[in-house]
Amino acid sequence: MAKDGTNRGGSRIGAGRKPKSLHDKIQAGQDAQVIDLPTPTNLEGHVMPPVKEYLKAKQKNGLEFDAADIFKETWKWLVERGCERLVNTQLIEQYAVSVSRWIQCEECISKFGFLARHPTTGNAIASPYVSMSRDYMKQSSQLWFQIFQVVKENNATTYQGSTPQDDVMERLLRSRKGMN
Numbered sequence: 001m002a003k004d005g006t007n008r009g010g011s012r013i014g015a016g017r018k019p020k021s022l023h024d025k026i027q028a029g030q031d032a033q034v035i036d037l038p039t040p041t042n043l044e045g046h047v048m049p050p051v052k053e054y055l056k057a058k059q060k061n062g063l064e065f066d067a068a069d070i071f072k073e074t075w076k077w078l079v080e081r082g083c084e085r086l087v088n089t090q091l092i093e094q095y096a097v098s099v100s101r102w103i104q105c106e107e108c109i110s111k112f113g114f115l116a117r118h119p120t121t122g123n124a125i126a127s128p129y130v131s132m133s134r135d136y137m138k139q140s141s142q143l144w145f146q147i148f149q150v151v152k153e154n155n156a157t158t159y160q161g162s163t164p165q166d167d168v169m170e171r172l173l174r175s176r177k178g179m180n
Contacts, residue, residue, distance in 0.1 A: 021152045021153055048072065048075050049089050055067040055068040067093075075092060078151070086154055091147060095140060098140035099136075099140045101136045102133055103171060109130060112127060114126065
């Protein structure tokens with residue numbers, strides 16, 4: 001404890017070695033502690049939860065919001081790995097919205113450029129879309145790491161191949177003018 005009465009130092013959240021994935025533990029011959037989840041009740045038998053309306057809402061500029069498509073792609077990717085019941089649907093929705101907003105910011109940067117005019121002085125300033133794009137990209141990456149961590153820890157086989165996160169740039173390129 002410091003002189004001012006606050007606790008400082010000690011272990012920090014996220015510090016230290018990262019845990020091994022289930023696949024790595026099995027390969028190393030360790031006893032992998034697998035949690036048996038209770039058998040879920042079969043409620044409606046939905047292949048995919050219904051996409052919320054705000055993920056499909058028309059935008060102010062009249063264009064479609066890509067969040068519903070990103071949600072469906074991510075859900076399908078999780079189903080193929082058998083992890084759809086392990087990832088919270090709200091996390092997938094947050095990821096889809098964040099990626100969609102990032103794509104919108106990138107489209108605005110392409111349309112309006114990297115510079116903007118200051119509202120009062122009229123001088124050139126950095127476009128606000130650049131910082132918003134950076135923030136949405138960071139947010140979507142953090143959300144994707146949370147989703148992928150669940151898949152990584154619960155798969156007994158090594159995963160190789162494309163992920164929905166890899167397809168984000170392809171989606172951005174397709175959404176550019178003349179590519180639709």
